[in-house]
Amino acid sequence: MTRALNIHTASPGVTVQDKGRTGFLAQGLSRGGAVDLLALAEGAALLGQPDTCAVLELAGGAVALSASQDMRVALTGADMRATLDGTPLVWGASHALPQGARLEISPLRGGFGYLHLGGGLEPAERLGAASAHLAAGIGRAVQAGDTIAVGGDRGHRTGMCLPNAVMDTTLRLVPSLQTALFGQDALDRLEATRFTKDARGNRMGQRLVPDGEGFATAEGLSILSETIVPGDIQITGDGMPYVLLSECQTTGGYPRIGTVLPCDLPKLLRAGPGSLFQLRFVTLEDGAALERAEVARRAGLSRNLQALLRDPRDMPDLLSYQLVSGVTAGDELERESA
Amino acid sequence: MTAMTQTDSPAKASFPAIRTVGVDGFLVSFADGLDERANRAALAFRAALERESWPGVAECATSLVSAFLRFDLAACDHDSLRARLTTLLASRDWYDAPLPDGRRLWRVPVVFGGDNGPQLAEAAKLAGQSKRDAIATLCASPVRVQTIGFAPGQPYLGQLPENWNIPRQTGLTPLVPQGALVVAIRQLIVFSVGTPTGWRHIGQTGLRLFRPDAADPFLLRPGDEVLFHPAEDLDRLRAAPDGGAFAEALT
Numbered sequence: 301m302t303r304a305l306n307i308h309t310a311s312p313g314v315t316v317q318d319k320g321r322t323g324f325l326a327q328g329l330s331r332g333g334a335v336d337l338l339a340l341a342e343g344a345a346l347l348g349q350p351d352t353c354a355v356l357e358l359a360g361g362a363v364a365l366s367a368s369q370d371m372r373v374a375l376t377g378a379d380m381r382a383t384l385d386g387t388p389l390v391w392g393a394s395h396a397l398p399q400g401a402r403l404e405i406s407p408l409r410g411g412f413g414y415l416h417l418g419g420g421l422e423p424a425e426r427l428g429a430a431s432a433h434l435a436a437g438i439g440r441a442v443q444a445g446d447t448i449a450v451g452g453d454r455g456h457r458t459g460m461c462l463p464n465a466v467m468d469t470t471l472r473l474v475p476s477l478q479t480a481l482f483g484q485d486a487l488d489r490l491e492a493t494r495f496t497k498d499a500r501g502n503r504m505g506q507r508l509v510p511d512g513e514g515f516a517t518a519e520g521l522s523i524l525s526e527t528i529v530p531g532d533i534q535i536t537g538d539g540m541p542y543v544l545l546s547e548c549q550t551t552g553g554y555p556r557i558g559t560v561l562p563c564d565l566p567k568l569l570r571a572g573p574g575s576l577f578q579l580r581f582v583t584l585e586d587g588a589a590l591e592r593a594e595v596a597r598r599a600g601l602s603r604n605l606q607a608l609l610r611d612p613r614d615m616p617d618l619l620s621y622q623l624v625s626g627v628t629a630g631d632e633l634e635r636e637s638a
Numbered sequence: 639m640t641a642m643t644q645t646d647s648p649a650k651a652s653f654p655a656i657r658t659v660g661v662d663g664f665l666v667s668f669a670d671g672l673d674e675r676a677n678r679a680a681l682a683f684r685a686a687l688e689r690e691s692w693p694g695v696a697e698c699a700t701s702l703v704s705a706f707l708r709f710d711l712a713a714c715d716h717d718s719l720r721a722r723l724t725t726l727l728a729s730r731d732w733y734d735a736p737l738p739d740g741r742r743l744w745r746v747p748v749v750f751g752g753d754n755g756p757q758l759a760e761a762a763k764l765a766g767q768s769k770r771d772a773i774a775t776l777c778a779s780p781v782r783v784q785t786i787g788f789a790p791g792q793p794y795l796g797q798l799p800e801n802w803n804i805p806r807q808t809g810l811t812p813l814v815p816q817g818a819l820v821v822a823i824r825q826l827i828v829f830s831v832g833t834p835t836g837w838r839h840i841g842q843t844g845l846r847l848f849r850p851d852a853a854d855p856f857l858l859r860p861g862d863e864v865l866f867h868p869a870e871d872l873d874r875l876r877a878a879p880d881g882g883a884f885a886e887a888l889t
Contacts, residue, residue, distance in 0.1 A: 322696060322697055323697060324790070325697050325698075325699040325706070325708075326684070326698065326699035326700060326786065327786050327790060327791060327855075327856045328786045328787045328788060328789050328790045328791055328792050328830070328848075328856075329789075329790040329791075329848075426850055426851070427850060427855065435789070435831065436789065436790045436831065436848065436850070437790075437831055437848065437850065438850045474658075474660065474661050476659065476660070477657055477659060477665060524670070524671060524672060524701075524702055524703065524823070525701065525702060525787065525788065525794065526665070526701050526702075526704065527659055527663070527665055527699065527701045527704065527706040527787075529659055529660040529663055529708070530660075531660055531661075532660065536810070537806075537807075537808040537809065537810070537836060538808070538809075549787075549788040549789060550699070550787045550788060550789075551701050551785070551787035551788050552788060553806060553822075553823075553836070554836075559659075559660040559661065561661055562661065584658055584661065584716065585716075587661045588661055588662075588711055588715070588716065591661050591662070591711050592711050592712065595711065595712055
């Protein structure tokens with residue numbers, strides 16, 4: 301019997317994602333894939349599998365589903381409300397999803413949440429990846445009635461969680477090609493400005509609203525279209541900043557004032573609309589060092605796994621609990637997996 | 639911060655220029671404006687990067703006058719890559735590079751103006767021409783695919799005469815449809831997907847530039863040339879193979 305997820309309801313913005321497609325940039329196709337790559341690493345650690353497994357991305361959307369066989373799931377990214385046959389599940393943790401049980405996930409504050417399956421989702425690949433790239437017309441959003449194949453799962457452990465990632469409200473930037481176009485006064489003002497995460501945001505980009513005037517440049521309307529990378533902060537004609545995300549265009553003619561370090565993007569992606577952020581430039585050297593450190597930290601995430609302290613089924617108001625207090629011995633994973 | 643942004647200023651850079659993009663990319667630019675020789679140099683330099691296939695390089699691409707390279711920070715660092723790029727740049731005169739092999743000339747029908755190009759009159763006026771003269775100018779000689787970018791398979795075509803150096807509009811048109819022909823800064827674009835844009839919408843083609851399920855998903859390649867001609871019936875174009883366009887080899 302095949303392993304599959306049966307989708308009962310899905311709001312817009314629920315898609316299958318993975319690490320995206322590399323190698324098509326020259327043809328105008330951006331990498332796409334999950335916007336929150338930290339979430340992919342966390343889900344992989346929670347389930348003990350590669351971070352290349354395809355997942356469900358919930359872009360502020362809700363989903364209800366069940367599994368054709370007993371499966372394992374993990375919940376990562378922006379905090380969301382999850383219930384299994386009505387019983388709350390801890391976010392940021394792995395759980396059993398028994399055959400036929402109804403898993404419902406709905407947004408709390410907004411942001412991108414992720415549902416990972418033991419064995420990973422295995423829909424038909426297109427251009428070498430499972431991920432939908434809606435801006436390019438590759439694939440489509442998940443809909444009620446869909447059945448999505450799930451790969452074989454060699455793992456068994458559930459009931460694990462990771463300490464909450466540190467999520468402050470400073471987005472660190474490195475200068476981009478066009479940073480100098482804005483002039484030093486505007487750059488100083490950028491660092492002194494408080495930005496609100498706007499309700500307008502999707503997989504292509506997230507709008508930020510400054511607490512003062514915008515950052516328009518006169519030259520900005522006539523510059524040559526140039527290469528874009530995810531994290532670039534594009535300033536549109538009206539002076540409003542957009543942080544470009546994984547499904548962004550590959551080139552663009554609006555100037556970019558800087559590039560948010562990839563390691564800082566999850567702060568923005570996991571926050572709800574209305575959250576406040578500040579922007580701070582770091583040197584390229586410091587930015588590269590921060591990125592390297594984060595890549596190493598993500599590779600070692602499974603060392604931080606902890607058992608959930610109590611059976612979620614005994615905890616009627618689970619979301620209000622302080623879930624992780626570091627009381628495990630810390631070596632039971634090694635003992636168990638040895 | 640201050641020192642960095644000033645040394646990176648495109649206005650002060652001499653070309654070719656090596657600059658960084660984000661935290662893990664390099665851009666090698668051959669001009670700061672649209673330029674035929676710089677465009678050829680960028681295409682040739684990118685092809686050379688593909689041939690070199692340095693360890694740690696994740697991906698290469700071109701924009702109009704630049705070659706882009708993204709690398710894996712865990713496998714490579716800025717200093718060593720910058721040194722390699724400098725050496726490769728110095729190895730020949732890239733501005734003398736020939737165009738890519740296998741180029742084609744595409745004859746592409748366009749329905750200009752009306753609902754299919756609501757900003758034709760406005761764009762023509764900015765270029766100092768009547769609508770009729772504007773169409774004649776845009777169809778008079780082939781434009782070249784200078785780069786593919788923004789969206790999958792989407793060509794930037796140029797270069798138009800100097801009077802077509804018209805700016806993008808300040809506001810965005812909320813949605814122009816797939817196949818739309820738009821114009822700004824001496825370039826034409828045919829849109830591969832429906833998109834908001836600051837470019838002015840002057841006509842409509844039946845082209846489908848990106849076909850994700852086809853064996854060769856991308857219709858056009860950099861170096862290809864496109865000669866537009868006016869047509870009347872958009873439905874017929876859309877029903878025809880390749881939007882009514884025909885290709886022949888360029889030698």
